[in-house]
Amino acid sequence: MEDIAQELLNGSRLALSRAITAIENEYDNATAIMKKLYPHTGHAYVLGITGPPGAGKSTLTDKLAKEYRKQGKTVGIVAIDPTSPFSGGAILGDRIRMNSLTLDEGVFIRSMGTRGSLGGLSHKTADAVKAMDAFGMDVIFVETVGVGQSEVDIVKAADTTMVVLIPGMGDDIQAIKAGILEIGDIFAINKADHDGADKLVTELNMMLDLDGVMKEWRPPIIKAVANQNIGVTELVETFKKHHDHIVSSGQLTQRRTERTKNEMLDLLSSNIGSYITRNIVDTGKIDKMVEDIKAHKIDPYTVVSEILQNMLK
Amino acid sequence: MDKRIRVLVAKPGLDGHDRGAKVVARALRDAGFEVVYTGLRQTPEQIAEAAMQEDVNVVAMSILSGAHPHLFPKVVDLVRGKGMKDCLIIGGGVIPEGDIPALKAAGIAEVFTPGTPTGKIVEFIKTNVK
Structure with a gap:
């Protein structure tokens, strides 16, 4: 492939894939590719999906992507799984939940290992997102590794961050600790058909009440059952509301300035x-x-x- | 430069047993490879498309049902059709010795039958990935 960046801009999916590899492996041509793609970036709406392991991030991403496809939007997905600190290897298994998207020409999914990065993303996630953005994807999901409490890099990479939680993970003191609960623009309570979902909603609401000062945007809490497609439409509507909010309040510009810096x-x-x-x-x-x-x-x-x-x- | 060998482990066809595929996936992870696992019941089209999106160096397929003479060559054609000329394609599972020459002629680089030590698969990949 002579000019990967040009072929990517011409719409070649293989070129998009090769560009991400070059970026991730820091090949000699990576900087040249990024230089050429950069002017074509900045159009996509970048959605961060984070939460503890097993919360249903991949399943939810799969359903949300389908909802955006119904609206005619093209979708990129960067799914990150942990790299073993011992062998350097990784099992990247997020695609298992997204198999029915594989043959959709309006969707492109790429799995990445963290390769030593500790913030929930890999070092090259932002550039992979840029490559998908330049390719012309309307919406790009960034699904983090299953996070604990302090892996909050996603907030720097995404326009809107959704924290996915599930019932039964701890008492209300967990909800007032610092960390991932501070970064949610939207909270999704997945597996809401399990016991304890309403209690979790109450605890999160109490946590949000403690914020004290009236904020312009109070993170909505949406109950969902991803594998039954419950709550998905509502989540997409909430993304839209948040997007409109950050555009009209000037926060999007502010977030993107901060990110560029x-x-x-x-x-x-x-x-x-x-x-x-x-x-x-x-x-x-x-x-x-x-x-x-x-x-x-x-x-x-x-x-x-x-x-x-x-x-x- | 931070190059890692990437392998797609795939189960084409309808058999529902992926114990073997998981054992291999785990061994490849422990050898330092990035293993994309896509789960059961994948069509050749899905496997080829996933291989392209993930830009893997290797596609490793497992079949226990006997559908390998049909499915393995189909995946080879589709993967090559995506422009992935250098992608190494290997297969494993319950595959009679007599079927192996035809699979190799169709572009399957190597076939690993039951009893193969996982280390042999790792070595084969390390030696043959371009």
Whole structure:
């Protein structure tokens, strides 16, 4: 494939797939691809789906995607599962719940392993989303790994974040702890046909009441039973309401400005990191530096300032 | 560069037993591969499309029902038709020795029958992925 970015823009699904691989594996052509795709991004509505393992994120994503397809929207899905910290391998199993979307030409699903990232996404998720955005997907779902309490990177990547919870996971003190419950623009109580769903709704409402100040957007709590398609239409309507709200309140612009800034800083740090690896670590210069510091010939602070000064020359 | 070998483990056809596929998937994960598992009862069209969307290096199929002479070659054709020229396609399951030459001629790179140590599959993939 000569020009992956161009073929992607021309509508080749294989090119989209190859572009994501290049990005994820940091192939030499990845930056060139992203440069070419970047002007074509910014059109998609990015929905984050997060929640604990087994909450039904994939099943719900599958149903929501179908609902958007009924409305004629094209859908991209980036589904993330954990990479083993021991072997580096991963079982990416989110597609199992989405098999009936596979042959829909208006849908593209890509599974990614976290590859060492701890925030619930992989380092390259944002760029994979951009590739789907440039391809022309109207709605892009980002499904995080099953999260615990503090994996909140999704909020930086998505326009709207939905936290999926299920009944029976703990008492109300869990609901006032910090973390994922703070990032929900929408709460979905999945498996709401199980005992304890109403109690969970009450607990979440009490948590939201504690916010005190009247916010412009109080996260709605929607009960759903994903595998029976219950609550799905309501969720899509709620996404629409939230989207309208963040557009009219200027929050979407604000969120995207913040995201652009974060992404730029990440890119900068990662390029500085590679510079250090290439010029200091791989060349072995670091060993001499460490020796000198150990022998107290020089202090680490001076060494670091010198490295930075040399880099900026 | 952070290249990982990606493998689609797929169960084409109608047999409902995926114990073997899961054992293989687990072994491939432990070998450091990213394994996309799509579950039971997949059509060749679904397998080929999933392989393309996931840009896998390997498609590994398991069949226990005897439908391999029909389904394996069909998946090969569809995967190649998607433009995935280098994708390694392998098969396993209850497959009579006599059927293997025809499957290989149809583009199945290797066939692993019951009793194969999982390490042999890992080695084969490591050696043959381009």
